[in-house]
Amino acid sequence: MRIPATTLLLALSPTAAWAGTMPQMDFHNPLTLTQVGWMVVILVVLYLLLARWGLPEMGRVLENRAQVIARDLADARAAKAEADQRAMALRATIAQARAQAQAEVAEMTTKAKARAAANAAALAARLDKNLAESEQRIARARAEAMAALKPVAVAACEAIWQKLTGGAAPAGSAPGCVDAALAAKKAA
Amino acid sequence: MAGPKIDALGQFSLTTGLGPLGRAVDFTNSNEAMLAAAAIIVLVFALGLRAQALVPGRTQALVEVLYEFVRDMCVDTIGDEGMRFFPLVFTIFSFILLGNLLGLFPYFFAFTSHIAVTLTLALFVFLFSTGVGFYTHGLRFLKFFVPAGVPVWLLPLLIPIEFISYLSRPVSLSVRLFANITAGHVMWEVFAGFMLLLAASFGVLGAVAALVPLGLNVALVALELLVAGLQAYVFAILTCLYLHDAVHMH
Numbered sequence: 039m040r041i042p043a044t045t046l047l048l049a050l051s052p053t054a055a056w057a058g059t060m061p062q063m064d065f066h067n068p069l070t071l072t073q074v075g076w077m078v079v080i081l082v083v084l085y086l087l088l089a090r091w092g093l094p095e096m097g098r099v100l101e102n103r104a105q106v107i108a109r110d111l112a113d114a115r116a117a118k119a120e121a122d123q124r125a126m127a128l129r130a131t132i133a134q135a136r137a138q139a140q141a142e143v144a145e146m147t148t149k150a151k152a153r154a155a156a157n158a159a160a161l162a163a164r165l166d167k168n169l170a171e172s173e174q175r176i177a178r179a180r181a182e183a184m185a186a187l188k189p190v191a192v193a194a195c196e197a198i199w200q201k202l203t204g205g206a207a208p209a210g211s212a213p214g215c216v217d218a219a220l221a222a223k224k225a226a
Numbered sequence: 227m228a229g230p231k232i233d234a235l236g237q238f239s240l241t242t243g244l245g246p247l248g249r250a251v252d253f254t255n256s257n258e259a260m261l262a263a264a265a266i267i268v269l270v271f272a273l274g275l276r277a278q279a280l281v282p283g284r285t286q287a288l289v290e291v292l293y294e295f296v297r298d299m300c301v302d303t304i305g306d307e308g309m310r311f312f313p314l315v316f317t318i319f320s321f322i323l324l325g326n327l328l329g330l331f332p333y334f335f336a337f338t339s340h341i342a343v344t345l346t347l348a349l350f351v352f353l354f355s356t357g358v359g360f361y362t363h364g365l366r367f368l369k370f371f372v373p374a375g376v377p378v379w380l381l382p383l384l385i386p387i388e389f390i391s392y393l394s395r396p397v398s399l400s401v402r403l404f405a406n407i408t409a410g411h412v413m414w415e416v417f418a419g420f421m422l423l424l425a426a427s428f429g430v431l432g433a434v435a436a437l438v439p440l441g442l443n444v445a446l447v448a449l450e451l452l453v454a455g456l457q458a459y460v461f462a463i464l465t466c467l468y469l470h471d472a473v474h475m476h
Contacts, residue, residue: 061239062341062408069240072252073337074346077260081321084264088320089313092271096293099278099286106280 191216230426232419234412238339256337263324263337292320296462303466307473311466314354318347319462326407326454330447338457339407341400348400351465359472370475399464406457410450417443 064070192212199207242249243258274282274289282290296316300308322338329336337343359367371388372381417439424432424439 060235062339062404065342067240069242069252069254069256070340070342073240073254073256073260073340074342076253076257077337077343077346080257080260080264081317084267084321085313085317087268088271088317092268092275093293093313093316095275095278096271096289099275100290100293102278103280 188213188216188220191220230419230422232416232423234415234419237411237415238336238408240340255335256340256343259325259328259335259337260321262334263321263328266324266328267320292316296320299463300466303463304470304473308466308469311469315462315465315469318351318465319458322347322403322461323455323458326458327451329407329411330450330454336407336411338403339411341404344400344404345396347461348396348403351399351468352396355465355468355472358469359475362473363475367472367475370471374476395464395468399461403457403461406453410446410453414443414446414450417446 061067062070195212195216196207199212240254240256242253243255244253247253248258270285271289274285274287277283277286279286293316296319297309297312300312300315302308304311325336325338328334329338359370371385371392373384373388376384420439421436424436426432428435
């Protein structure tokens with residue numbers, strides 16, 4: 039069967055759509071208004087359910103979450119502050135310990151130096167004393183040697199005189215000669 | 227004329243629903259869809275609120291997104307008093323949204339395509355916001371119709387204009403929703419009927435040509451999905467705006 043193009047166009051045109059009674063505009067139909075009445079009933083029930091139960095409940099869930107997040111954040115901040123404080127205290131303790139250790143090291147060094155200096159001084163004093171004693175001994179030995187030198191020289195002089203002359207040297211001349219020779223040696 | 231005809235408006239005709247009981251109390255097929263919409267909202271809330279978890283599951287996340295979306299809309303638009311009207315705005319928004327979305331399914335009735343329904347909702351919003359205005363400001367609310375900073379001699383012209391524009395609010399609010407949903411469904415029906423006409427008129431060739439309106443209808447599904455959400459949002463945000471005017475006067 040063929041449908042004329044005009045019929046097609048008529049069926050598609052908006053006027054054709056409006057030509058038939060629009061069910062939305064059919065206010066003779068009682069259902070058009072009763073649906074509104076039932077809608078009011080449904081909406082009131084829906085509103086009461088949402089306003090009294092659904093939305094406040096959901097609001098509580100969201101508020102609870104916000105509170106939990108805020109509390110966790112506050113806890114985290116407090117923990118961080120405490121950790122910072124502890125780290126600072128730790129740093130302070132380390133610094134104090136280091137200062138104390140350095141002070142002790144310095145004190146020990148000073149004491150050791152003092153002891154070493156004292157020991158050195160004592161040693162030096164003992165050495166000086168030994169040196170002085172040794173020098174005295176040397177001087178004494180030298181003086182004794184010097185004292186012994188004259189009689190030996192006199193004896194040697196008298197012996198030499200006797201060998202050369204065959205006769206004893208005149209008594210008392212030898213010491214005078216030795217004294218004069220020693221004085222000349224000293225002067226030279 | 228025999229053969230298929232395009233009955234673009236038959237889908238909007240009201241019958242009684244829920245069997246004999248519904249017939250006795252004039253409970254319509256449109257009310258069935260409303261009941262389904264309300265039941266789905268309550269059911270989603272019941273499922274979403276079952277766990278009340280700190281980290282939400284899927285249904286809870288859906289309810290939370292809806293809740294925060296409408297709450298932010300209320301608070302941002304109305305101001306600090308927004309939370310007082312939040313349950314009302316949420317009820318209207320979710321009801322219209324579910325009505326629009328359910329209407330997209332085959333064999334479901336799109337109750338927002340009825341001017342009686344949308345006009346009732348719009349008149350309620352209009353009367354409620356006007357009532358809030360007079361409750362909040364008393365008779366000083368009438369100054370709402372006197373624009374500030376305008377020469378006095380212009381007032382006789384401007385006050386009627388303001389008044390008429392105020393009165394036109396429920397009309398534009400209701401017709402916008404009704405016309406959008408009706409137009410979408412009519413187009414669907416027309417294109418679908420056109421496919422049958424083509425197949426009946428031109429045989430195999432017509433059936434092949436019918437793929438074009440089919441494609442258009444598929445594209446229309448996407449558009450109607452957008453319209454369904456958008457119109458619910460527009461209705462809700464305008465409700466918030468009217469309430470803002472009532473509470474703050476400009």
